Amino acid sequence: MKILFVHQNFPAQFVHLAPALRRRGHDVRALTDSTNQRTSPVPSVMYRYTPETVDPAATRLGRTFTQVSDRGVTVARAARRMRNDGYVPDVIFGHSGWGETLFLKQVWPEARLLIYAEFYYKGEGTDIGFDPEFGTLTFESGLIAQSRAAHLAQSLVHAEAGVAPTHWQAGTFPPSLRRMVKVIHDGVNTSVMKPDPAARFELPDGRVLTPGDEVLTFVNRNLEPYRGYHVFMRALPEVMAARPDAQVLIVGGDGVSYGTAPPEGSWKERFLSEVQDRLDLSRVHFLGNIPYDRFRNLLQVSRAHAYLTYPFVLSWSMLEAMSVGALVVGSDTAPVREAITHGETGLLVDFFDVPAWSRTLTEALADPERFRPIRAAARQLVLERYDLDTLCLPQMIRFVEGLEG
Template identity: 70%
Template sequence: MKILFVHQNFPGQFLHLAPELAARGHDCMALTDANNNRTSPIPLAKYTHKAEPVDPAATRLGRNYTTMSDRGVTVARAAQAMRAKGYVPDVIFGHSGWGETLFLKEVWPEAKLIVYAEFYYRGRGADVGFDREFNEANFDQVMIAQGRATYLGQALAHADAGLSPTEWQASTYPDPLRRMITVIHDGVDTSGMAPDPQARFTLPNGRVVTPGDEVLTFVNRNLEPYRGYHTFMRALPDVMAARPQAQVVIVGGDEVSYGAAPKGEKGWKERFLSEVRDRLDMSRVHFMGKVPYPDFVALMKVSRAHAYLTYPFVLSWSMIEAMAAGCHIIGSATRPVMEALEDGKTGTLVDFFDVPGWSAAMIEGLAHPERFLAMRAAARKVALERYDLRGNCLPRMVQFVESFGKKSA
């Protein structure tokens, strides 16, 4: 088959799938933004998109749709140019999150279109209004969220099928669209991300920590409320007071991946650090920023207790990878986390907003690692059974994509 992947930051979620399908003899290529400089495992075509300013007063609730559909138009015109040169894919697999797939069926109506349906914005029952400190659950917010979902619904309605990585994320779509979605996780490399008693991680001060050391970890792409950075930081003073030997390693940038930036301040990192700095031994708190993937792997292998929090939103790959590494995970009792972790069996679940509860759970995890050995082993077992890249997720995803070629044969 000819398979076209569409993703403005390719390879993204197709990192393993695209080369695997190419290795199986399919003619694979990707269409991506010209500003994307990531290395690609397959040939690329690029489009140049100039995002025009949107006037909120004029577009009102349609401003998000305007932004996303503008990109969709750019991508469709790039697709037209490809068709004019004779390129016609059998299957298109694109991420729906930026509007890129909206009009591809108008260019290639004979192709099967699969959209990666990562999340559907909802006025109630997900991230909107979850954290009242930063997002009041008023009716205006409900309507804004519904407006934001417009292009996501259109993208799936005009596709042949959707794919979501978790049941929770698929459940955010309205029932008629949910029936179009198959759930297959992207998968994690459980062979590379595995317990290793010989693992080593070097802290910024030069100290080397190992799996036997008292290391508390917190990892996210960026440090922000959507991922519970505020709750973690507010729980930290009691943890450090109770555990004077603990080393706290925090990985993440100081940008905004989700939600809004803090008003009048540079970033969320300093906003919440400033609340508790005078109660922390900063010589034992290590902000790493964004780290290379091998460093992240090594860190998970030396972690004694790993905190992961999220709003009811997209689940981070890092939590599943922490499970594969055999970490003792202390997770927020929110639906994305609860789908993967079972309290008392494969992890410890704490209410997202319960700061004393987080302190107590992290203190216990650091003070009594022997209590959680069975739990850590069980978490890795779940990662192997449900989220293993080579043994489970990738073969299922390959079969899913190839099934559309059979239908069109």
């Protein structure tokens, strides 16, 4: 078959799937933004998107749809050029988040359109209004949030099927659309993300950490409130005071992946400045974004891994931490509860309870042997539910090839 992947940051969620389909003999291509610098063995066609400035006063609740539909038009024009050159895919598989799939059926009505349906914005019950420190839920904010879902609904309505990585994320879609969405996780490469007693992680100053060292880790693409960076930092002074040998490794950039930017500076610096006079900064290591092999080694030497999130998409990093046998201390929020049962496959703490975070992380660092069975159970759960090669990738291949309805 001719299979076209559409994602502005390809390969993204398709990093394993697209090459696997190519190995099976399919003609696999990608359509992606010209600014995308990520590499892939899959041939890519670039579209050039130059966003227009949106007037909030004029667009009002439609401003998100205005922005994403503009991108959708750009992608559709690129698709039409491909069609004029003779290319007609049998299957299109695209992420609906940026509007790229909105008009592809206009170009290729005969293609089977599949949607990566990652999340559906809602007026209440998910991320909006969850954290009162950054805005409470009001009637108006609920309307704004719900309006952001318009393009997500349209994308799925015009598709043959959708797929979401977790049951909770699939459940954010309204019942009429939820029936179209299968649940298949992207998969965790457990043969790579596995415990390694010989793992080593070198700090910028040359010191080397190994399994058995007292290491606390925190990982996100960007350090921001949606992923609980503010709560983690506020818990850290008590943890470090109680555990004078602990080394804290923090991975993440200074930008914003979700939510809004701070009034000035970065979220990283804002919340570090709150607590830095109570921290031994020689033991707190901000590593920025690191290569995948170093990320793996970081998790392999971790004694306790803190993961927090609003009710929003679940990070791959949490499941990868479980896969390498790290003890995950996670926020007691719905996305996390799908994979972690408190006291069995990890520890759960109320997202906002800073003293409880300090206490639980201190206990996790102080007595690693006590939590060894939980670490083993966490890896076993990932093997049984999220393994890339034996479960998720075969299911996703069947989904694309039309063998799994």
